[in-house]
Amino acid sequence: MSEPIQAYCMKCKTKREMRDPQPVFTENGRPATRGTCPVCGTTLFRMGATPAHEGLTPPPPKPTTKKEKKASRKRRSTTSATSGEKSGAQQGKGNKLVIVESPAKARTIGKYLGRGYTVRASLGHVRDLLKSQLSVDIENNFEPTYRVPNEKRALVKELKSAAQKASEIYLATDPDREGEAIAWHLLESMDVPQERARRVVFHEITKNAIQEAFQHPRQIDMQLVNAQQARRILDRLVGYQISPLLWRNVRSRLSAGRVQSVALRMVVEREREIRAFTPEEYWTIEAFFAQMSTRGQDPRPSFKAKLVRVNGKEPHLPNADAAQAILNALQGAQYVITDVRQKQRRRRPSAPFTTSTMQQEASRRLGFGARKTMQIAQQLYEGIDIGDGVVGLITYMRTDSVNVSREAQAEARDYIHKTFGETYVPAKPPVYKTRAKQAQEAHEAIRPTSVWRTPDSIKQYLSRDQYRLYELIWKRFVASQMAPAILDTTSVDIVADTEGRVPADAEQVDETLRAALARNPAYLFRASGSVVRFPGFLVLYEEARDEDAPEEENIHLPDLHAGEHLDALDVQALQHFTQPPPRYTEATLVRALEEHGIGRPSTYAPIISTLQSRGYVRKESKRLVPTELGEVVTDLLVEHFPEVMDIGFTARMEEELDQIAEGKREWVQVLRDFYGPFSQRLATAQKEMQSVQVEEDAGETCEKCGSPMIIKYGRYGKFIACSNFPECRNTKPYQEKIGVQCPECGGDIVEKRTRRGRIFYGCANYPECEWSSWKRPLPVPCPDCGGLLVEANRTTVQCLACEETFSRADIEALQEATE
Known part of the structure; x- marks a missing residue:
């Protein structure tokens, strides 16, 4: 057996044993070995001869002239500039400059555009409102003051130099209002006239989409820019003027936001509904029936039915006595099927993903938070190297539309036909209606850029989380284009005869008696079940049950007939209690925000992250629970700023921002209409808002004076202090447990920070235990x-x-x- 060959994996950053090593030669004839990393799939390469090279003839070394060397250097220079790695001074004069937001997106687009194009990344926004002040001149038509941050000045200088040398300038930022605003800020920062720049928009990063976009450039849409500006200024007016009130009256480093605070209010009000809820007792009655023909079998096949009517009305059984009275009345009853209804039901697939539904389904199926889902989706959108080059795997991931291009539908139908057969292809491509109140229909749903790029075919190139999310998006889209499932449903009515009209040994009653029993029955039981006749889209994908939805019970029913006499194996009463509304999960909060028309697809994940980072909510078993601080802040804001905290008002503001984007409203007037009443509320709150002290129990006792220790917030974050301050000034660092025990003493391992802020992990029993790890x-x-x-x-x-x-x-x- 040949000795294993090891090589250094650039992705794992360690040596790995090659998988499938192949002897190769370089262009100069030098022996080498090429293989793949067994962990991450990255190509491994190692120079040097091995026994596998024996008997192989190396190619003749390629002669290199001075002219070829010079041409090679020129090619390398052009390639580096294309990928955005060369500075503006090194780029060839007359190149076409393309600016995108991220380096990953720049690399993918640069590969498709090729020579003649220089693709640079702006690394997000290059200009914003000043952080140190309001930066909005309220008296001068809300004129914003923008500034290039210090960390972006060198980059903007490079972009400006590159723009001056470029023959054409293309702005290829994301296809939404935020992307449109980034493009406009780029022009303003680089002092480039709008007529000299061209805006290109695409919803997927594929060769065809890029080429199509560059064939149809346009000018910057100032209506979209103004809608984004209005949103940014509104958020600044609210955040920068309400937050200081919270600092003064509650504690420092808190924040309020036009959308964030409304989301917090929804979480707080749901918690208060739960606290105020009083469970009510109720009972149900169910029976297990078997056909008489199964007598003698052990065990006997049976099915369950529920009591649904008592004397024609829905049963009201508030306590055990009421339930027992029914059971007593049913003693010795005979049970006859009075009606069997069979129908065929078509179950349609769910629409392809929007941002909201993707976050919800990723939460239910994969356990991903909204932020993690968007981070992974961004990676899939911007491009992954799948062996034959970098390619964007999904369409733009911030969208509230369920539209699908005709080309994508045609490709999906072709795939379905060849993979599943003709019966799985619907006669016409399905058309879905967007549920979001203010969807931007020009956008597309989230889908794979090619259905032929199946999850399994590219699994080796993706991380585990990338693969799981891509598989979810791929299956959801393909299923959305498939034929509906067809189910055979059966509903059976069973009447209890308590008057002795049905002979105990009769397997079937005559039609006259059956009809008499069916008229005004005293006790009516019902059983329902369904069987899949044609699976349709269910062969590939079924939407996960919502976390808060009751479990569906699908009862398997035997072949039953009207007039059939049944044996009752057991009749029982079950106690229940009404349940309070469930706490929000990240997924259900996102759905609620979308249903109310609050926020945009790009804001859902940041809102939830901010609520947690500010200490307004915490997670318990994936549920969002408001803290005391969150409730205090909500009460203060609702009292002093009822319009800002009103769900309907916030939704109407979203509609007005949409109208600005459509050219139906003027952005300054929208701001003026908002700020008039808001400024009056602000002035009143500055005079009347009362201070509230919020203390969090640290769960410890002060070893110096015996008073409870509480969690406080300082300049550098949380710390623990004695509640008996200033008489006792005992303090401790706040240590966050990570749920792992120390390997040396069994104590809790906690997250710590050095004086320079670097995170490390140590034992909570320090200095008795000195275990630590970076x-x-x-x-x-x-x-x-x-x-x-x-x-x-x-x-x-x-x-x-x-x-x-x-x-x-x-x-x-x-x-x-x-x-």
């Missing part, structure tokens, strides 16, 4: 020795005891299996 410990023990695992890098974990390394994806899968 790498974050994981709650899963080493599968080999049971030792402590820590994060080695983005894709690998390592055991501190046996020093063995493992794929992070494998460990995460192990953790999910044990939870």
Whole structure:
């Protein structure tokens, strides 16, 4: 057996044993070996001869003249400039300059455009309102004051130099209002006239989409820019003028926001509904029936039915006595099927994803938070190297539209026909209606850029999370273009005869008696069930049940007939209690915001992150629970700024921003209409808002005076202090437990920071226990020795005891299996 060959993996940043090593030669005839990394799939390359090279003839070395060397250097220079790696001074004069937001997007687009184009990344916004002041001249038609941040000045200088040398300028930022505003700010920062620049828009980063966009450039749409400006100024007016009131009256480093505070109010009010809820007792009655023909079988096949009518009315059973009275009345009753109704039902697939529905489904199926979902979706959109080059795998991920291009529909129908057969292709492509109140229909739904790029075919090039989200998007889209499922549904009515009209040994009653029993029955039971006749889209995908939805019970019914006499195996009463409304999860809060028309697809994830980072809400078993601080802030804002905190008012503001984007409203007038009443409320609040002290119990007792310790907020974040201040000035650093035990003493491992702010992990029992690590410990023990695992890098974990390394994806899968 040949000796294994190792090479350094640039992605894992460690040596790996090559998978499928192949002997090769360089252009100069030097021997080498090429293979792949067994962990991440990256191509590995190692110079040097091996036994596998024996008997192989190397190619003759390629002669290189001075002229070829010069041409090679020129090609390398052009390639680097195309990918955005060369500065403006090094770019060839007369190149066409293309500016996008991110380096990943620049690399992907640069590959499709090729020579003659220089693609640079702006790294997001290059200009914004000043952080140190309001930056809005209220008296001068709300004129904003924009500034290039210090960290962006060098970049803007480079872009400006590149723009001066470029023959054409293309702004290829994202296809939404935010992207339109970034493009406008770029022109303003670079002092480039609008007529000299061209705006290109595409919803997917593929060769065809890029080429199509560059064939149809346009000017910057100032209506979209003004809509974004109005939103930014509105948020600044609210945030920068209300937040100082919270600093003065509650505590420092709090924030208020036009949308953020309304979302917080929804979480707080849901919690108060739950507290105010009083459970009410109620009972139901169900029976298990079997056909007489199954007598003698053990066990007897049976089915369940529920009591649905008592003397023609829905049963009201508030307590055990009422339920027992029904059971007593049913003693000795005979049960006859009076009606069997069979129907055919068509179940249609769900629409392809919008931002909101993608976040909801990723939460339900994958356990992803909104922020994580958007981060991974951004990676899939901007491009992944799948072996034959970098390609964008999904369309733009910030959208509230369910529209699908005809080309994408045609490709999906072709795939479905060839993979599943003709019966799975609907006669006409499905058309879905957007549920969002203010959807931008010019956008497309989130879908794969090519359905032929199946999840399994590119799995080796994706991280575990990238693969799982891409598979979800791919399946949802393909299923949305498939034929509906067809179900056979059966509903059976069963009447209890308590008057002795049905002979106990009769397997079937005559039609006259059946009809008599069906008229005004005293006790009516009902059983329903369904069977899939044609699976349609269900062969590929079924939308996950909502976290708050009751479980659907699908009863399997035997072949039943009207007039059939049944044996009652058991009749029982079940106690229940009404349930309060559930707390919001990230997914259900996003859905509620969308249904009310609050915020935009781009704002959902940041809003939820801010609510948690400010300490307004915390997560308990994936549910959002308001803190005392969150409730105090909500009460103050509702009292002093009822319009800003009103759900309907916030939704109407979103509609007015949409009208600005459509050219139906003038942005300054919208701001003026808002600020008049708001400024009056602000002046009143500055005089009348009362101070409120919010203290969080740290769960500890002061070892100096015995008083409770509380969590406080200082310049550098949280710390623990004695509640008996100023008599007792005892303080401690705030330590956040990560849910892992110390391998040396069994104490809690906590997250700590050095004086320079670098995060490390140590034992809470310090200085008695001095265990510490720069790498974050994981709650899963080493599968080999049971030792402590820590994060080695983005894709690998390592055991501190046996020093063995493992794929992070494998460990995460192990953790999910044990939870």
